[in-house]
Amino acid sequence: xxxxxxxYGDIPFHLTQVTKFGYGNLFDLNEPIFxxxxxxxxxxxxxxxxxxxKITGNLHFSVLFPAMIxxxxxxxxxxxxxxxxxxxxxxxxxxxxxxxxxxxxxxxxLITDKIIGESIEKNITTIVKWDAVYPQQNITWGAPxxxxxxxxxxxxxxxxxxxxxxxLLLKFQETRNKNIFYALILILGLSPLAHYHSFLAMxxxxxxxxxxxxxxxxxELFKKTVLVLILAAIISLPEIIYLVSGKENIxxxxxxxxxxxxxxxxxxxxxxxxxxNENPTGWEKIVAYKQFLWINFGLILPVxxxxxxxxxxxxxxxxxxxxxxxxxxxxxxxxxxxFKFQPWDYDxxxxxxxxxxxxxxxxxxFFLKLMEKNxxxxxxxxxxxxxxxxxxxxxxxxxxxxxxxxxxxxxFNKDSQQTAEYIKENIPENEQIxxxxxxxxxxxxxxGRPAIVGYPGWLWTKGLDYTERERDxxxxxxxxxxxxxxxxxxxxxxxxxxxxxxxxxxxxxIFDTKFPIVFSNNSFTLYKIESL
Numbered sequence: 095x096x097x098x099x100x101x102y103g104d105i106p107f108h109l110t111q112v113t114k115f116g117y118g119n120l121f122d123l124n125e126p127i128f129x130x131x132x133x134x135x136x137x138x139x140x141x142x143x144x145x146x147x148k149i150t151g152n153l154h155f156s157v158l159f160p161a162m163i164x165x166x167x168x169x170x171x172x173x174x175x176x177x178x179x180x181x182x183x184x185x186x187x188x189x190x191x192x193x194x195x196x197x198x199x200x201x202x203x204l205i206t207d208k209i210i211g212e213s214i215e216k217n218i219t220t221i222v223k224w225d226a227v228y229p230q231q232n233i234t235w236g237a238p239x240x241x242x243x244x245x246x247x248x249x250x251x252x253x254x255x256x257x258x259x260x261x262l263l264l265k266f267q268e269t270r271n272k273n274i275f276y277a278l279i280l281i282l283g284l285s286p287l288a289h290y291h292s293f294l295a296m297x298x299x300x301x302x303x304x305x306x307x308x309x310x311x312x313x314e315l316f317k318k319t320v321l322v323l324i325l326a327a328i329i330s331l332p333e334i335i336y337l338v339s340g341k342e343n344i345x346x347x348x349x350x351x352x353x354x355x356x357x358x359x360x361x362x363x364x365x366x367x368x369x370x371n372e373n374p375t376g377w378e379k380i381v382a383y384k385q386f387l388w389i390n391f392g393l394i395l396p397v398x399x400x401x402x403x404x405x406x407x408x409x410x411x412x413x414x415x416x417x418x419x420x421x422x423x424x425x426x427x428x429x430x431x432x433f434k435f436q437p438w439d440y441d442x443x444x445x446x447x448x449x450x451x452x453x454x455x456x457x458x459x460f461f462l463k464l465m466e467k468n469x470x471x472x473x474x475x476x477x478x479x480x481x482x483x484x485x486x487x488x489x490x491x492x493x494x495x496x497x498x499x500x501x502x503x504x505x506f507n508k509d510s511q512q513t514a515e516y517i518k519e520n521i522p523e524n525e526q527i528x529x530x531x532x533x534x535x536x537x538x539x540x541x542g543r544p545a546i547v548g549y550p551g552w553l554w555t556k557g558l559d560y561t562e563r564e565r566d567x568x569x570x571x572x573x574x575x576x577x578x579x580x581x582x583x584x585x586x587x588x589x590x591x592x593x594x595x596x597x598x599x600x601x602x603x604i605f606d607t608k609f610p611i612v613f614s615n616n617s618f619t620l621y622k623i624e625s626l
Contacts (some may be wrong), residue, residue, distance in 0.1 A: 104245060104246070104247065105247075105505055106505060106506075106533050106534055106535070106539040106549075107127070107533070107539075107549070107552050108140055108157070108247045109157070109539040109540065110126040110127055110535075110538045110539050110542075110545075110548070111126060111133070111135075111137050111140035111141070111144070112140045112143040112144050112147060112153070112156065112157055113144075113147070113153070113538075113539065113540060113541065113542030114126040114144065114538070114542045114543075114544070115140065115141050115143075115144020115145070115147070115148070115542075116143070116144040116145075116146075116147025116148050116153070116156060116542060117147070117148075117518060117523075117541070117542035118523060118542055120141065120144060120145060120148065123137075124544060125544070126538045126542070126543075126544050126545065126548070127538060127544075127545050127547075127548025127549065127552055127553065128544075128545070128546075128547060128548060128553060128556075128558055128560065128563075129526065129544035129545060129546055131558065132336075134337050134338065134556050134557070134558075135248075135337070135556065136248050136252070136286060136287055136288055136289050136290050136293075136337070137248075137287065138248075138251060138287040138288045139160055139161070139164070139247060139248055139250060139251040139288065140247070140248075142160045142251075143156045143157050143159075143160050144156070146159060146160065153540075160250070160251075161247060161250045164250040164251050164253075164254040165243065165250055167254055168250070168253050168254045168257055169190070171254070171257035171258060171261055172190050172193065172194075172257060172451075173186055173187065173190050174261065175257065175260060175261055175264070176189040176190060176454070176455050176458075178264060178415075179415050179416075179419065179455040179459070180455050180458050180459055180462065182462075185458050185462060186455075186458075188458055188476075188480060189454045189455045189457075189458045190454075191480075191484060192394075192454040192457065192458070192480065192483055192484060193238065193450055193451055193454040194237065194238055194239040194243075194487070195237045195239055195483075195484040195487030195488060195491075196237060196238075196392075196394050196450060196454065196483045196484055196487060197235060197236050197237040197241075197390070197391070197392065197394075197483075197484075197486045197487050197490075198233070198235060198388065198389050198390045198391045198392035198394070198486060199233075199388075199389050199392055199486060200223070200233040200235075200236055200389075200390075200486040200490070201485060201486040201489040201490070202230075202389075202486075224364055224365045226368070226389075227368060228368040228369060228370050228382060228385075229370070229382075229385055230389065231367065231368055231382070231385050231386045231389045231390075232359070232365045232366065232367065232368060232386070232389075233389055233390060234359050234365040234366075234390060234440055234443070235390035235391060235443060235446065236486070236487070236490065237484070237486065237487030237490060238447045238450060239487065239491075240487065240490050240491065240494070241443060241447075242443060242444055242447050246444065248288065248289045248290075249289060249291075249292070249444065249447075251288045251289060252285070252288050252289020252290075252291065252292030252293070253289070253292060253447075255281055255285050255288050255289070255292060255296070256285075256292045256295055256296055256448075258281060259278060259281045259282060259285075259296050260296075260299065262274050262277055262278055262281070263278060263299075263300070263303060264415070266278065266318075267315060267414070270314075270315070270318070275318060275322065278322045278326075279322055279325045279326050279329065280329070281296070282296050282297065282300065282322065282323075282326035282329075282330070283325070283326040283327075283328070283329025283330045284329065284330070284333070285330070286330050286333040286334050286337060287333055287337075290337075290435070291435065291442075291444040291445060291448075292444075293330070294435065294445070295426070295445070295448045297323070297326075298422075298425060298426070298429070299418075299422055300319060300322060300323050300326075301323065302418065302421055302422055302425060303319055303418065304316055304319040304320050304323070306414055306417055306418055306421070307319060307414075309417075310414055352433060352434075352435055353433065353434050354432060354433055355432075355433070355434060355439075356431070356432070357383055357431055358430050358431050358434070358439060358442060358443075358446070359386070359439050359440065360379075360383065361434075361439055363438065363439055363440070364438070364440065365440055366439070367382055367383055367386045368382065368386075369382050370382065392482060392483060392486070393479055393482050393483055394450065394453060394457070394483055395427075397457050397460070397479060398423060398453040398456060398457055400460065401456050401457050401459065401460030402420040402423070402424070402456055404460055404463065405420065405456065405459060405460060405463070406420055416456070416459065419452045419453075419455055419456050420452075420456055422448070422452040423449050423450075423451075423452035423453040423456065426445055426446065426448045426449040426452065427446070427449040429445055430442055430443075430445040430446045430449065436555065437554065437555055437557075438555065441555075457479070461475060461476040461479070464476075505534065506534065506536060506539065506540060507617070509615045509616050509617035509618055510534070510536040510540060510617070510618070511536070511540060512615055513536045513537075513540075513541075513589075513613065513615065513617075513618045513620065514536040514537070514539075514540030514541040515541075516613045516620070517536075517537060517541040517543060517620070518541050518542070520612075520613075521543075521586075521587060523543070525586035525587065526544070526546070526583060526584050526585050526586055526587070527543055527585075527586070527587040527588070527589055527620075528546060528567065528570065528583070528585050528587065528588045528589065529545055529546070529589045529591060529594075530567070530571070530589075530591055530593040530594040530597075530598060531545075531547050531548060531549055531550055531564060531567065531593070532549065532591060532592070532593035533548075533549035533551070533552070534593075535548065535549075535591070536591075536618070537589060546563055546566075546567055546583050547560050547563040547564050547567055550564065566579050566582065566583070567579075568598060571594055571598050571600045572598075572600075574588075574604060574605055574608055574609070575608075580623060585623055586622070586623055587612070587620055587621060587622055587623065588605065588609060588620070588621040588623065589618060589619070589620050589621075590602055590605060590618065590619040590620075590621075591617065591618055592617055602619065605619070605621055606619075609621035609622060609623060609624075610622050610624065
């Protein structure tokens with residue numbers, strides 16, 4: 095819960111869906127932050143929380159419990175899969191730690207600047223630094239535990255399904271059990287509703303798995319794997335069409351969801367690669383990007399390359415599992431470097447999480463081979479690698495864990511909660527409330543009611559054109575005599591919140607004289623529109 099401070103902007107978004115499902119109709123897929131449109135997001139974990147909310151009435155429990163369950167199950171499955179690959183429990187545990195905590199040298203500037211104490215006191219994230227200048231480079235990759243899982247709620251379910259799918263796929267290779275075959279089809283076919291990137295990862299590893307079976311001349315398993323892909327594609331196609339159709343920037347435009355570009359984080363954006371000057375030569379770009387990879391991945395990337403080469407040097411004698419893991423890691427790394435699957439390139443780190451997932455056991459197997467040749471030297475090298483690989487990830491956890499509860503900001507204060515309770519108890523669900531476009535909106539995050547136009551940062555990542563609505567909303571707050579806007583959106587209530595007052599400079603006294611106040615506290619005032 096302390097670590098969730100890093101998800102300050104994401105938590106209110108997920109709450110819009112949880113409360114929408116929990117306080118409303120579980121099968122109403124209207125978009126809560128852009129009323130009248132449909133949800134175009136992998137919403138299933140929020141639907142599960144909404145179901146718990148409807149049953150228990152406890153919002154805290156309903157939000158946290160599914161994430162904790164999927165997180166715990168994922169740790170167990172990760173260990174079981176790694177144990178199947180590396181055979182020894184203690185090596186599997188090391189692989190789990192390298193995967194979840196492994197990263198590059200993100201903690202370097204904290205150590206050299208001697209501000210670790212300050213980072214603990216102020217709860218500074220130690221991995222991600224957006225303003226690092228050349229040649230230090232920006233640190234945009236972090237340990238998967240704190241970078242992806244803690245801040246990406248849908249990843250809890252997506253990663254769990256990926257692991258379950260992979261575990262069953264490896265089991266199917268051994269048993270050829272029909273029930274496992276059907277389970278693989280259902281998991282892959284339904285996963286677009288759970289997590290977009292994990293669905294892609296499952297599809298890619300299934301293709302890779304089929305290719306390896308063909309290479310190893312296991313034609314029966316190859317055919318069955320292809321059949322899994324075909325049947326799962328049939329099931330998933332309607333979901334994919336539902337989630338992506340209507341988005342204007344799927345494959346075109348500056349903010350396209352699927353776009354070719356050479357190198358993750360090379361396009362100018364927050365945290366992108368830095369160059370020595372404004373017009374770098376091709377060679378300077380290559381050197382800068384090598385530095386970027388070194389800062390972000392540290393020893394993990396070069397040791398994986400060495401390990402993969404070592405383990406595959408006699409390819410026909412390599413086991414299917416080793417070929418599968420090495421190929422999977424290479425594939426996901428290259429995929430993330432060639433294509434982006436979200437408008438903000440940093441979010442494509444979820445593909446790189448799967449690179450590290452497959453790289454971790456290969457690195458462990460490499461050190462196991464070294465220990466078989468010379469136990470002491472191999473053990474020492476493994477120990478040094480482990481410390482260097484996880485040190486930034488461990489240091490990143492410390493300030494999050496030690497941050498005093500009193501210093502962690504409250505996302506929704508008592509005023510927000512009181513406002514939401516009044517709305518839930520006194521305003522019919524079908525009556526539209528006008529709000530500002532703040533991401534801290536009690537109407538749709540806590541009361542489960544839709545917004546005319548939600549936070550622009552969320553709408554942008556969904557590919558929705560919100561400009562006209564945002565313009566209309568701002569126009570009405572500037573001039574509440576705009577009866578045409580009231581009619582256009584069938585408005586029944588108006589909320590003045592801190593963003594409207596302090597950012598949009600709304601004159602509260604005008605609203606006080608024009609509309610009757612039905613609820614008010616220190617932060618919010620709710621008006622009823624009685625007549626045009």
